[in-house]
Amino acid sequence: MENRKTIRKWYWVWDFEKEENWLNEMALNGWVLESVEYVTYHFVRCEPGEYSVRLEMHPYDEEYRHFMEETGAEYVGRMMMWVYFRKKTDRGPFDLFSDIDSRIRHLDKIGKMLTGIGGANLVIGIVNSFSTSRLGFVNLLCATLLMYALGRIHGKKEALEKERLLHE
Amino acid sequence: MAEGFALTEATYYILLSLIKPLHGYGIMQKTEELSGGRVRLAAGTLYGALSALCEKGWILLLPTDSDSRRKEYRLTEKGLAVLRTEVARLRELADNGERVLQEV
Numbered sequence: 001m002e003n004r005k006t007i008r009k010w011y012w013v014w015d016f017e018k019e020e021n022w023l024n025e026m027a028l029n030g031w032v033l034e035s036v037e038y039v040t041y042h043f044v045r046c047e048p049g050e051y052s053v054r055l056e057m058h059p060y061d062e063e064y065r066h067f068m069e070e071t072g073a074e075y076v077g078r079m080m081m082w083v084y085f086r087k088k089t090d091r092g093p094f095d096l097f098s099d100i101d102s103r104i105r106h107l108d109k110i111g112k113m114l115t116g117i118g119g120a121n122l123v124i125g126i127v128n129s130f131s132t133s134r135l136g137f138v139n140l141l142c143a144t145l146l147m148y149a150l151g152r153i154h155g156k157k158e159a160l161e162k163e164r165l166l167h168e
Numbered sequence: 169m170a171e172g173f174a175l176t177e178a179t180y181y182i183l184l185s186l187i188k189p190l191h192g193y194g195i196m197q198k199t200e201e202l203s204g205g206r207v208r209l210a211a212g213t214l215y216g217a218l219s220a221l222c223e224k225g226w227i228l229l230l231p232t233d234s235d236s237r238r239k240e241y242r243l244t245e246k247g248l249a250v251l252r253t254e255v256a257r258l259r260e261l262a263d264n265g266e267r268v269l270q271e272v
Contacts, residue, residue: 056212064215066237070193071211096212099178105216168176 003045005031010039013110014152016055016082023053027086036077036084051086052094057110058083081113100164107157111150118146175254178217181207183251186227186243192218195241226250 087094121143128136185198226247
């Protein structure tokens, strides 16, 4: 029986929660995330349900990694701005966020990143459209997609903010 | 934050835990202990809150030996005052609630 498998997969930024659910389903089926590469996941056999997996947008931060490890979580790896952790389920429940405020802050972080990259693409796209380069439309296409993503993230944030009016 | 604002449950328990110096994981354990297991702080939530509370000057980072990765925090005088105000506010909330509910 194979003990390792590799799955190439990518996801839209607004589906990050679905991605996390999928990684946890894999763990429930006996495959836990062991390392990540660019659009590639490496899994290793585990007892079904032995681990929970979490992902978060977080800039590289050694200190945060140590902080997480101190709480019993293991650092799995990072792919672009996303960092992946796992924790054995017998070491207690594993969540990255325990209140609405921190979930909102996380979405803000994602939103800022999208705005930054989207804005850069927009500027480059406009500049290139007026120059001899024919690639301007590619940047404008990217900018459009990033703005759409920003809208989706913003929608999630609004839903949380509405909830936050009533409780934490 | 102006006085009279409500603290979040996470902020409240972090401040309460830091009457004595603790590191991050210690705060999570202390919070669970103080709340009888009801409140569990998630690591990401706690990490963000700690830096925000340091910026506010309600808690401070204690100097540690260079070989230790663990960072310890402690409540400041300012943090203690915030905590006292909050406890008074919560008492008022609970008293008001009980008084009204007694009439039901």
